[in-house]
Amino acid sequence: MTLRAWSLLPARLVSTFLLVVPLGIVLVYCFLTRGDYGGVEQPWTLENVERLADPLYLAILWRSLWLAGAATGLAALAGYPLALFIARSGRWRNLWLQLVLLPFWTSFLVRTYAWIFILRDTGLINTTLIRLGLIHSPLPLLYNDGAVLAGLVYNYLPFFVLPLYATLERLDNALPEAAADLGASPWRTFWRITLPLSRPGLVAGSVLVFVPCLGAYLTPDLLGGGKTVMLGNLVQNQFTSSRDWPFGAAVSMVVLLASALLLAGLLRHKTARELL
Amino acid sequence: MPVYAERLMGHVLELRNIVKDYPGHRAVDGVSLRLESGKFYSLVGPSGCGKTTTLRMVGGFERPTSGEVWLNGTMVNSLPPHQRDVSTVFQSYALFPHLTVLENVAFGLRERRVPDAVGLADAALARVHLSSKAGNKPGQLSGGERQRVALARSLVLEPQILLLDEPLAALDPNLRRQMRAELKALQRSSGITFLFITHDREEALSLSDHVAIMNAGRIEQLDTPESAYHRPATRFVAGFLGAMNWFGDVGVRPERTRMSLARRDDASLPATLESVLFLGNSLHLHARLPNGSTVVAEIPSGGVVLREGTSVWIEWDPADEMRW
Amino acid sequence: MKGRGPGLVAALALVFLHAPLVVLVAFSFNTGRFTVWEGFSLVWYRAALADPQLAEGLWNSLVIAGCAASLATIIGTLVAYGMWRRPAPLLAGALYLSLLTPEVVTGVSLLALFQGGFRFLHLRLGFYTVIAAHTAFSIAYVMIVVSARLRQYDRSLEEAAMDLGATEWGAFRRVTLPYLAPAIASAALLALVVSFDDYVITSLVAGIDSETLPMVVYAMARRGVSPVLNAVSAFIIVGFGSLIVISQRLQK
Numbered sequence: 001m002t003l004r005a006w007s008l009l010p011a012r013l014v015s016t017f018l019l020v021v022p023l024g025i026v027l028v029y030c031f032l033t034r035g036d037y038g039g040v041e042q043p044w045t046l047e048n049v050e051r052l053a054d055p056l057y058l059a060i061l062w063r064s065l066w067l068a069g070a071a072t073g074l075a076a077l078a079g080y081p082l083a084l085f086i087a088r089s090g091r092w093r094n095l096w097l098q099l100v101l102l103p104f105w106t107s108f109l110v111r112t113y114a115w116i117f118i119l120r121d122t123g124l125i126n127t128t129l130i131r132l133g134l135i136h137s138p139l140p141l142l143y144n145d146g147a148v149l150a151g152l153v154y155n156y157l158p159f160f161v162l163p164l165y166a167t168l169e170r171l172d173n174a175l176p177e178a179a180a181d182l183g184a185s186p187w188r189t190f191w192r193i194t195l196p197l198s199r200p201g202l203v204a205g206s207v208l209v210f211v212p213c214l215g216a217y218l219t220p221d222l223l224g225g226g227k228t229v230m231l232g233n234l235v236q237n238q239f240t241s242s243r244d245w246p247f248g249a250a251v252s253m254v255v256l257l258a259s260a261l262l263l264a265g266l267l268r269h270k271t272a273r274e275l276l
Numbered sequence: 277m278p279v280y281a282e283r284l285m286g287h288v289l290e291l292r293n294i295v296k297d298y299p300g301h302r303a304v305d306g307v308s309l310r311l312e313s314g315k316f317y318s319l320v321g322p323s324g325c326g327k328t329t330t331l332r333m334v335g336g337f338e339r340p341t342s343g344e345v346w347l348n349g350t351m352v353n354s355l356p357p358h359q360r361d362v363s364t365v366f367q368s369y370a371l372f373p374h375l376t377v378l379e380n381v382a383f384g385l386r387e388r389r390v391p392d393a394v395g396l397a398d399a400a401l402a403r404v405h406l407s408s409k410a411g412n413k414p415g416q417l418s419g420g421e422r423q424r425v426a427l428a429r430s431l432v433l434e435p436q437i438l439l440l441d442e443p444l445a446a447l448d449p450n451l452r453r454q455m456r457a458e459l460k461a462l463q464r465s466s467g468i469t470f471l472f473i474t475h476d477r478e479e480a481l482s483l484s485d486h487v488a489i490m491n492a493g494r495i496e497q498l499d500t501p502e503s504a505y506h507r508p509a510t511r512f513v514a515g516f517l518g519a520m521n522w523f524g525d526v527g528v529r530p531e532r533t534r535m536s537l538a539r540r541d542d543a544s545l546p547a548t549l550e551s552v553l554f555l556g557n558s559l560h561l562h563a564r565l566p567n568g569s570t571v572v573a574e575i576p577s578g579g580v581v582l583r584e585g586t587s588v589w590i591e592w593d594p595a596d597e598m599r600w
Numbered sequence: 601m602k603g604r605g606p607g608l609v610a611a612l613a614l615v616f617l618h619a620p621l622v623v624l625v626a627f628s629f630n631t632g633r634f635t636v637w638e639g640f641s642l643v644w645y646r647a648a649l650a651d652p653q654l655a656e657g658l659w660n661s662l663v664i665a666g667c668a669a670s671l672a673t674i675i676g677t678l679v680a681y682g683m684w685r686r687p688a689p690l691l692a693g694a695l696y697l698s699l700l701t702p703e704v705v706t707g708v709s710l711l712a713l714f715q716g717g718f719r720f721l722h723l724r725l726g727f728y729t730v731i732a733a734h735t736a737f738s739i740a741y742v743m744i745v746v747s748a749r750l751r752q753y754d755r756s757l758e759e760a761a762m763d764l765g766a767t768e769w770g771a772f773r774r775v776t777l778p779y780l781a782p783a784i785a786s787a788a789l790l791a792l793v794v795s796f797d798d799y800v801i802t803s804l805v806a807g808i809d810s811e812t813l814p815m816v817v818y819a820m821a822r823r824g825v826s827p828v829l830n831a832v833s834a835f836i837i838v839g840f841g842s843l844i845v846i847s848q849r850l851q852k
Contacts, residue, residue, distance in 0.1 A: 008691060020694055026712055110624075117830070
């Protein structure tokens with residue numbers, strides 16, 4: 001066996017038995033019946049797939065889409081000016097870029113915990129407002145959709161900024177200058193030149209934020225309270241406390257399929273591929 | 277094998293009807309070639325003609341789809357590069373960036389467990405005038421110095437054949453001319469057979485004892501530079517090795533084409549002089565025939581200067597005609 | 601959009617990114633238990649260091665991340681090299697799939713695999729299931745870092761080594777591996793962080809004996825806020841930060 005064939009062997013084994021086969025098992029579980037003590041049993045059924053259309057679960061699906069969409073929108077609102085600013089900051093670019101990435105290099109769990117620390121009843125915001133005499137009883141900031149949204153934007157904002165920055169940085173500086181030269185105001189230049197030309201980065205950033213938000217588990221779990229907030233929590237819940245593996249498997253496949261389709265769509269565009 | 281050894285006496289490399297197919301196209305289409313020991317060979321042709329692929333099959337980096345590669349009387353088709361007694365100077369030089377110049381030159385000797393690898397490497401570096409750079413990393417060298425390290429690294433192994441893959445392409449024009457002379461001197465002093473790949477006809481003609489002209493995966497002619505230039509075997513070779521004036525089926529080199537004010541005989545063709553270009557040591561006269569085609573005559577500068585727009589007669593010696 | 605507009609929003613965005621972590625760390629030095637500044641002290645750090653559960657979680661995490669990162673580094677480097685020699689689209693696809701699969705889905709799929717397999721093998725969840733899971737999802741990260749370095753690698757370097765008499769393996773060991781060394785070290789540190797940080801997958805495939813630091817932190821965060829957790833967070837922030845900075849330096 002050549003070195004090349006040999007060098008691929010361990011990865012082939014691991015990816016087959018620890019990545020592909022497990023996902024295959026989940027796919028098969030979608031069509032089985034739940035066991036009494038967890039696990040799965042015969043007979044084969046389509047019931048789990050049909051249950052996805054139950055209004056209770058459609059509401060969770062809808063909430064996941066809404067939260068992921070809103071988080072993407074907020075990330076765009078905050079991330080676009082940030083990326084534009086960095087792309088135009090000359091030799092300080094790398095410093096700013098590092099500053100955007102710095103919080104991203106700390107533990108996901110710690111970043112999420114920071115928001116509990118800030119938002120809870122006795123947290124930084126409520127304590128400060130009470131001490132300033134602005135409120136008398138704490139505002140319900142934690143354990144709701146707003147808290148989840150804040151956490152999602154916070155955790156995934158760099159995913160939006162990076163590809164967008166890459167697009168803006170490659171943008172020929174002469175183009176906005178030419179537009180200004182031809183009489184366009186700064187705002188017109190932005191709308192007619194910069195924004196359309198940065199579309200690949202905008203699309204890539206949006207998909208890169210939307211996809212992990214759609215499958216998020218930890219953020220809604222910690223910031224949304226004990227309620228089943230998003231699809232990720234529904235999956236975890238079915239595989240642990242609810243002990244309904246086949247239904248959890250069906251939800252998993254929906255999340256995985258949606259993520260894969262969105263990313264595959266993104267990867268089909270050459271300009272977007274180069275940004276990743 | 278002894279039979280072949282006798283038959284191949286003096287032939288350090290023989291290619292027998294080599295074909296190399298890649299998915300969707302044929303890079304080398306039946307190349308046969310015999311190299312005599314101790315000579316300087318060039319393989320020249322436009323980019324994409326298959327010359328680099330041919331070289332890589334000799335080096336052992338590609339396997340021919342069909343045909344045979346013989347080195348010194350042994351068929352080596354299935355031998356990996358490290359078991360072939362040839363060495364390559366790569367276009368990028370491929371110097372190991374993490375090793376010093378000396379370690380680079382000693383690399384092959386160490387792989388072969390040659391005693392006193394360092395001493396031999398030192399001597400090889402001295403031959404290319406780079407002893408002072410022995411401790412440097414390749415990144416600290418100039419283009420010309422890197423080129424010389426790559427040469428020393430291969431020559432120190434005293435291979436049967438040195439394969440050079442456009443080694444001058446990355447150098448600036450002045451350095452390239454200087455390295456040309458050094459390369460030829462190194463070949464003469466080492467006595468090693470050189471197989472030199474280039475797309476530059478001037479390099480091929482000036483350096484080689486024998487030049488092979490390749491086109492579309494085939495060798496069109498293998499000859500001395502003089503014969504190939506003056507007696508090209510095909511229209512392609514004629515056009516590739518130098519400029520040509522075409523008069524129907526007849527081709528004449530510009531330096532063998534004359535333009536005069538008086539008609540000499542019936543074979544003279546009338547034309548109008550359109551432009552005169554001064555190139556230092558020569559003049560290029562561009563004239564147009566009544567049928568619309570252009571003719572170029574190259575004459576030494578300093579002669580009589582004709583005015584643009586003058587009517588002239590085109591003439592040539594029948595002995596200088598090429599026809600296919 | 602010229603002038604101060606983007607600058608102002610950018611400044612706000614940077615505050616949004618950094619403020620939560622800054623106040624989190626700041627209050628780890630607070631004397632009091634509540635979110636009111638009462639004075640500087642190291643009392644919560646002492647409490648964190650004395651906590652046996654945190655100590656055990658840290659030790660488990662170090663063992664698991666150490667093993668998983670080592671395995672992932674070896675396997676990931678080899679696969680990057682093999683795919684550099686000749687593309688293997690199916691294998692690459694499987695590894696990229698591991699990056700895009702939501703963590704919770706990866707977790708339940710591995711749980712399903714282990715539970716299914718254990719019914720026949722009479723095994724239980726524990727250290728090795730966590731290590732196997734972490735190795736699997738870290739390989740793609742290593743592959744990406746090492747592949748990026750290989751993309752700038754001149755193929756003729758390996759050919760030159762073989763041309764000069766090295767075997768395929770010799771060329772890899774003496775020329776390619778030294779060239780890749782910084783990238784491999786960088787990838788190893790990244791794998792260490794990725795493995796050390798994971799909570800979602802770990803929580804699904806860990807046994808009772810393999811509770812990692814993120815699992816302990818999660819349980820504490822669920823129970824409520826304690827300044828001890830702020831101190832642990834500060835440790836993690838500084839630890840991860842230094843590893844990532846070293847890792848990025850190595851990539852240049």
